[in-house]
Amino acid sequence: MPCPICEKDxxxxxxxxCSxxxxxxxxxxxxxxxxxxETEEPPEDQVAPEDPQEWKH
Ligand SMILES: [Zn+2]
Structure with missing residues (x-):
């Protein structure tokens, strides 16, 4: 199996x-x-708030 980095033995x-x-x-x-x-996908845009009241305050 070759080294996945440089493909040497x-x-x-x-x-x-290999090293x-x-x-x-x-x-x-x-x-x-x-x-x-992680930095390319801001969690704020992906995750909906579980509790709307918590989100407002
Ligand atoms: Zn290597």
């Missing part, structure tokens, strides 16, 4: 990655990606 220690560097890169990319999705 994976290392037994860090598989499916700790690629494992860290993938983790960072995943966190950055989820962060970006």
């Amino acid at each position: 994976s290392d037994q220690t860090y598989r499916p990655f 700790k560097r690629c494992a860290d890169l993938d983790l960072g990319r995943w966190m950055t990606g989820s962060y970006r999705v």
Whole structure:
């Protein structure tokens, strides 16, 4: 199974990655990606208030 980051052969220690560097890169990319999705979709526009009275005050 090749490293999903650089497509080199994976290392037994860090598989499916080839090295700790690629494992860290993938983790960072995943966190950055989820962060970006959250900021692109403001929760205020998506979530309706459960209690209208609470919403007014
Ligand atoms: Zn790699």
